[in-house]
Amino acid sequence: MPDTSTIAVDAMGGDGGLAVMLAGVARAQGRHQGMRFLLVGDQDRIADELKNHPALATHAEIVHAPEIVGASDKPSQAMRRAKTTSMGVAIALVKQGRAGAAVSAGNTGALMAMAKLALRTLPGIDRPALAAPLPTLGSNDVVMLDLGANTECDAQNLIQFAVMGAAYARVILDLESPRVALLNIGSEDQKGTDEIRDAAAVLRAQTHLPLAFTGFVEGDKLARGDHDVIVCDGFAGNIALKSVEGTARFVGDLLKRAFSSSVRSKIGFLISRPATELLRDHLDPNNHNGAVFLGLGGIVVKSHGSANELGVATAIGNAAKMVRADLTHRIAEDLGNFDAKVDMGQA
Template identity: 75%
Template sequence: MASSTVIAVDAMGGDEGLSVMLEGVARARRRFDEMRFILVGDEAAIRDGLKTHPNLTAASEIVHAAGVVASDDKPSQAIRRARTTSMGVAIEQVKQGRAGACVSSGNTGALMAMAKLSLRTMPGIDRPALAALMPSLGETDTVMLDLGANTECDTRNLVQFAVMGAAYARTALDLDRPRVALLNIGTEDQKGTDSIRDAAAQLRAASHLPLSFEGFIEGDRLSRGVIDVIVCDGFSGNIALKTAEGTARFVADLLKRAFSSSIRSKLGFLISLPATRLLRDHLDPNNHNGAVFLGLNGLVLKSHGKANALGVENAIAVAAKAVRDDLSRRIAEDLSNFEAKAA
């Protein structure tokens, strides 16, 4: 099997267990019949789980790993056991060229630390960034990064994130010239920290890159669909992501409570059922699952720990598209062009 058609899956990672991971992979297999998988984890448990997924059995190879990275393991602890855990061995399949990408629903900090240590960063990249697709009111989703890999970032980091995020948007969203903005406390040029303002100045001068820098964006416009790539440090990005997820759950719970408050409300719910289903599907994080670590010498994707089978399927779909579109090469080329012009 060519590595470009193979996805390595940490079958033991995630909060929902092996059965959900295998169901998600089986769904992905039905969606991409040319795809092959390396399932990493407890061999006996995986073989037993595959009995209910005959379509997946023929398209999979099992690589045994006895250990599992726990959700509360510190990255330093996980790194010491990398060679014996399903997460570490899955990443190793990418390093060895046996898989085009790795997907894990496990501990984010451990996944970041293991991936960076094993695969290393691309030449010229100081830090990798975690990027994900977020729902918006626009015609496409919005790419946002960094979502937690780096709590503190300087000007160079933010500029590199913007270049990498734009390259990702060109593949994931099929955009020729993505609109890029920096998350800030205001849209005026004088707002924000020195790092943010300096990053903006460098991006404005980078007119040769396949992106359109639109300046700053505030938090209340993240989901409006007016920007394709939103760039920030990991501290701000993670807070923004969790706030957006919490708001989505709040709206869903509020609607549920309102529609069950009276007979008239229940009748209104039946009438508005198509609209509420559309809202539910748009806000469901499983429909937007799959965050990619950009800037590594290999593709590693983080699936949400609580993702259901649909979420796992979508994370694998993101990985498959990134491999097919040769995302790593596009990032390397854009960064090389930026550095050449800046020199």
């Protein structure tokens, strides 16, 4: 059984480097009392940086790994060095049961390849999927998957993603029966590819899983808050994710430009500052950070490479919730209760 009180952290990954990663771990440790951390990377550099976080030092252990996976490294190259890189060693600690989850802000492709090789996929899962929470106008975030792990998916894959996404939403969003939708080019039943329509038929017919299938959702309604889980292939999902992130930056930059255009605008900014600060906080990706590879025999969380210490802490916090809720077991249980291999022609 994995150690559910311990998180392995690839301390060397991410654009901000070691200082940002450890500051994020320290913030997470303050939020989640009782959690312990295995800090993986160059032991001398970690020990030196850890002096800046004495409270964390009493809840952490350094695990030495001499090499780092670079941002431009190909997954095949990184896999050959898995046993000596901070990313590979962090994943190995999950496999060994020394940690309940691994968190890394490093190379996504390498992380996916290493995790899949080391942890394997769960029985009944053909492909793992990358899932993450995105901000909405509703009372909670929306979980979206796949965000880039699988560019082409058949109906079977989409059905499995829906089951896994619903289990994830129950843990992260504290929902009993998440509303699940398939991303499509229209809301009508006849719209979309055969794969999407076939997956919808199966999900619409199921009645015994803790999820509510709500049909199709179009791209302009991703952030409305009408759904809790949105399922798609990784090609569409990655484009949608980048579009959402780009729109958030666009809105922020547009507001900044508008409020600095004149003296009157600056006065208006001071008056509306509480509202704009709320908007900025809601759209800040660091408050929604932490994508997870669902469908593996262990929990691996991908922090955004550009995340600050708040973002790193958010990703670690999500990993802790997944470990404590035994997400991997929940997914396996749901898959066991739901025959995803329904004959499409009889759905």
